Amino acid sequence: MRDKTGVCIAGTHGKTTTTGMVAFALRELAADPSFVIGGEVPQLGGGSGAGKSEYLVAEACEYDRSFLNLFPKCAVINNIEEDHLDYYKDLDEIIGAFRDFALRLPADGLLIYSANSANTARILSDVPCRTVSCALEREADYWADDIRFENGKSYYTLHHDGKPETVSVALDTFGRHNVINSLVAIALLTELGFDPAKAAEAVGNFRGVDRRFDIVYDKDITIVDDYAHHPTEIRTVLKSSKAYFDGRRMVVVFQPHQHSRTRFLMRDFAASFQFADLVIVPDIYFVRDSEQERAMVHAKDLVRAIIKNGGNAVYIPSFTEIEQFLTNNLGAGDVL
Structure with a gap:
């Protein structure tokens, strides 16, 4: 440089x-x-x-x-x-x-x-x-x-x-x-x-970066992949999505990245999903943190915080279980 x-x-x-x-x-x-x-x-x-x-x-x-x-x-x-x-x-x-x-x-x-x-x-x-x-x-x-x-x-x-x-x-x-x-x-x-x-x-003319509001499927339902992992980013992309999809039902699968980030920013995370109709939270992605930090917070804590903040959230531990849940619960017109 x-x-x-x-x-x-x-x-x-x-x-x-x-x-x-x-x-x-x-x-x-x-x-x-x-x-x-x-x-x-x-x-x-x-x-x-x-x-x-x-x-x-x-x-x-x-x-x-x-x-x-x-x-x-x-x-x-x-x-x-x-x-x-x-x-x-x-x-x-x-x-x-x-x-x-x-x-x-x-x-x-x-x-x-x-x-x-x-x-x-x-x-x-x-x-x-x-x-x-x-x-x-x-x-x-x-x-x-x-x-x-x-x-x-x-x-x-x-x-x-x-x-x-x-x-x-x-x-x-x-x-x-x-x-x-x-x-x-x-x-x-x-x-x-x-x-x-x-x-x-x-x-x-720039069309974006992969995993930044990336529409990967758009037929009876629409599936969007986005890398947002900070409360400000989540709130911003969900607010934009609500406008983009004209108020369609929006189901969000959010895997928290790092136990420490989840714990430190818990209140902000809980408030960031206000534009989602349902938030599904699997186990927190474990990276860079100690086992002690890992033991201090759980995905269920985030689910409880979202619900306390007026949102609708559910804890489903694994992506295999989430896939089955979505198969049974997504309907025509939904945005995932």
Whole structure:
């Protein structure tokens, strides 16, 4: 990365999709980047590739502070929230890690950030380089309004630096989370010197990352695969799904990832399923935690918390049993 124009995309949520958007758009704009993405992008032929241009686009993950091993010239921070509390002590320590990441930018570098994220604002005073803000439905260096969703697509008007000229953006991806993902991507590309209208068109043609609102079956019922594993991500994708599927009955199978994450964020998880008609919870996926941590929380605890929060949930231990339950209980028009 030291020998390239390093572009790093960071944030608690949205970094995989945004990295994919930027890499794809650069290729569409004939800039042929190298890229490293934490997900499979069909339009790029996978999650990594070696290009011929100066650009190296990389997803920058905050877990175990691994993003502090990178040397970006430009960076994006989409948002900062509590996560990876098996590694970090608390939110303040997480914010400190993102501050250290931003401090790696050179004086002639660039930081693009979402002004909708209050925690991101806490690191800006220490950033050694130029910063550019992005926001939804409020003024910033780049901001979006007239946001609407139709037929599985997203549309908005892009404003830039108070200029009278605007850009109409049409995305092949759906939801407010993809509006902010695309907004920071277009801002980054524009700051790199690309025409904003052409950048918007390139980003608009991006169709997404595998397992991000991935419709894998769509006949009598619809089956959607999504990687959302944090309460904010779950709430966002379920809210978007409710709108996308026009209020159809929505059954969610959610396997919690990590006992520690489930325990630390239990209250937020319980509130994140408000748009689901039924939540099925199997045993928690055991990874990175100690046996002691494993003994401190059970999937049944999450089911009880969801029900206490006004939701409808059931614990079914194994996927074999879940498959049988779904076979007997899903009906025409349901969304899984």
